[in-house]
Amino acid sequence: MDRRFIMNELKVQESLPKTIQNRQIKVGKWNDSLKNSDVNQIWTELHRIVSSHPLVRASKRAGFLVEEGKHNAYTDLTQELFVALLGKERFQHYIDTAMSDQEIEAEISQIELTNMLTAELRKRYPESYRLARRISTLIQTSSTFKRFDNIGNPEAHRRLADRLYGLADWKDQKPRKDVQEMDERVKVVSFQRRDTRMVGCTGDAQIVISNVELEKLIIRVFKAIDSPVDVRSLRSFVMSRLPIMDIHLVPVGGPVDDDDDRMQFEFKDIRDTPEEDLLRNEAELEATGFVDGFLNELHRSVRGKAKQYDRMINVLWHCYLISDSGTQLEVAEMLGVSDSLVSDYRKRIEANLQQLSFGGVNEARHFEKALKRKVRGMITVEREEVAA
Numbered sequence: 001m002d003r004r005f006i007m008n009e010l011k012v013q014e015s016l017p018k019t020i021q022n023r024q025i026k027v028g029k030w031n032d033s034l035k036n037s038d039v040n041q042i043w044t045e046l047h048r049i050v051s052s053h054p055l056v057r058a059s060k061r062a063g064f065l066v067e068e069g070k071h072n073a074y075t076d077l078t079q080e081l082f083v084a085l086l087g088k089e090r091f092q093h094y095i096d097t098a099m100s101d102q103e104i105e106a107e108i109s110q111i112e113l114t115n116m117l118t119a120e121l122r123k124r125y126p127e128s129y130r131l132a133r134r135i136s137t138l139i140q141t142s143s144t145f146k147r148f149d150n151i152g153n154p155e156a157h158r159r160l161a162d163r164l165y166g167l168a169d170w171k172d173q174k175p176r177k178d179v180q181e182m183d184e185r186v187k188v189v190s191f192q193r194r195d196t197r198m199v200g201c202t203g204d205a206q207i208v209i210s211n212v213e214l215e216k217l218i219i220r221v222f223k224a225i226d227s228p229v230d231v232r233s234l235r236s237f238v239m240s241r242l243p244i245m246d247i248h249l250v251p252v253g254g255p256v257d258d259d260d261d262r263m264q265f266e267f268k269d270i271r272d273t274p275e276e277d278l279l280r281n282e283a284e285l286e287a288t289g290f291v292d293g294f295l296n297e298l299h300r301s302v303r304g305k306a307k308q309y310d311r312m313i314n315v316l317w318h319c320y321l322i323s324d325s326g327t328q329l330e331v332a333e334m335l336g337v338s339d340s341l342v343s344d345y346r347k348r349i350e351a352n353l354q355q356l357s358f359g360g361v362n363e364a365r366h367f368e369k370a371l372k373r374k375v376r377g378m379i380t381v382e383r384e385e386v387a388a
Contacts, residue, residue: 030104034095042091047078049109055117081113125246127208132235138215139165139231145218148174148228166228167219177227185225186237192217194243209242217241280362287363288370290356295374297352311335315345317379321372 028045032038050056051074085091090112094104122129139145140160149164150156151172166174177185195207209217221237222229229237272280298316302308318331319342326334332342358364 027101027105030094030101034091043078043082046082046085046108047074049105049113050074050078050081053109053113055114059117081108081116084116085112126205127244128239128246130205131208131214131239131242131244134211134214135218135235135238136160136231138211138218139234142215144168144215145222146170148172161232162230164228164230165234167222170228174228176229177225179229179233182225182227182229182233182237186221186240189217189220189224189241192242208244214238280360283360283363287358287367290367291370291374294352294356294371297355298349301348301352311337311341312345312349313375313378315342316349317375319346320349321368321375 026048028048030045033041033045056074056077085108099107144167145165146168147163148166149158164176192209192213195209195213197207199205199207218234218238221234221241225237298312299309302312314335315331318334319328328342328346329339332339335342356367358367
């Protein structure tokens with residue numbers, strides 16, 4: 001499978017609701033089957049939906065679904081869909097809300113099955129899927145590009161993947177070149193360097209390319225091919241100039257009967273032994289015990305003066321234990337002290353931190369967590385006393 005499957009999948013998905021409404025003539029008797037708990041009939045209707053779904057057929061053509069022996073490629077997918085609907089109690093929901101047969105059919109086909117397939121696709125090819133979406137969004141929203149297939153008839157409906165786009169400053173009668181010629185022309189566009197900055201709510205995805213640079217790359221592609229092009233081909237051209245890494249893991253071991261010629265692998269057990277686990281737990285408990293000693297050292301560094309110690313604890317909290325307090329100047333202003341005083345407290349804190357010695361990363365992490373809990377409690381008590 002390659003990126004062309006991503007393009008085909010997106011083409012089908014973007015036009016899915018109207019396509020399905022136009023194509024699906026037969027509608028199953030869902031209410032009768034659900035009220036009678038006719039499991040066999042429900043499974044048969046689900047298999048019919050799976051077999052006729054355009055995204056499923058595109059997946060099969062691309063090798064996404066594999067037939068094994070006499071079993072149909074759609075059988076496992078139908079069973080997976082059945083279990084998903086059952087687990088989410090959708091069947092009961094359809095009965096409780098008195099949905100019509102047409103509404104049930106549309107929801108299963110257009111929402112449940114489509115979401116299941118696209119979720120698997122995003123899992124296998126996250127970067128290709130994400131970048132294809134971004135390209136589609138940019139060419140539709142940026143004033144740098146315009147649509148060519150609906151000139152003179154803005155109301156004309158066409159699937160997104162088949163729409164023609166080009167640069168906004170091109171004349172409306174811009175001639176269109178052959179796809180093979182455009183494929184050769186796009187090779188003169190330089191390959192984009194990968195942006196390795198991390199993004200996402202969990203910070204585990206790389207940008208690959210920013211929106212600004214992506215728009216510039218699309219412009220360079222258009223100038224190279226010098227022709228309006230359909231969205232499906234444009235995605236392929238642009239993504240061929242990007243360093244996309246979609247890694248699909250495959251098993252390296254298995255039963256000998258599966259393939260006698262395949263080299264067998266036995267992975268090393270890297271888990272801790274009971275003795276190592278015990279030593280690690282003791283080390284982590286010891287690291288947690290360092291917290292009181294560390295705070296006592298900070299208390300001695302200000303000669304036991306309560307006011308200075310409270311300031312130092314606040315500096316420790318805002319400059320080291322939380323990440324959204326701002327700069328050192330902002331912290332100084334918030335605490336009502338000078339920047340030089342905050343700098344002095346930071347030097348003392350760092351000097352005491354450097355005196356700590358941990359045997360591993362886990363110990364240091366446990367120390368940090370314990371210190372954060374302790375200091376948070378001290379800050380909270382201080383605020384309550386001020387409020388009182």
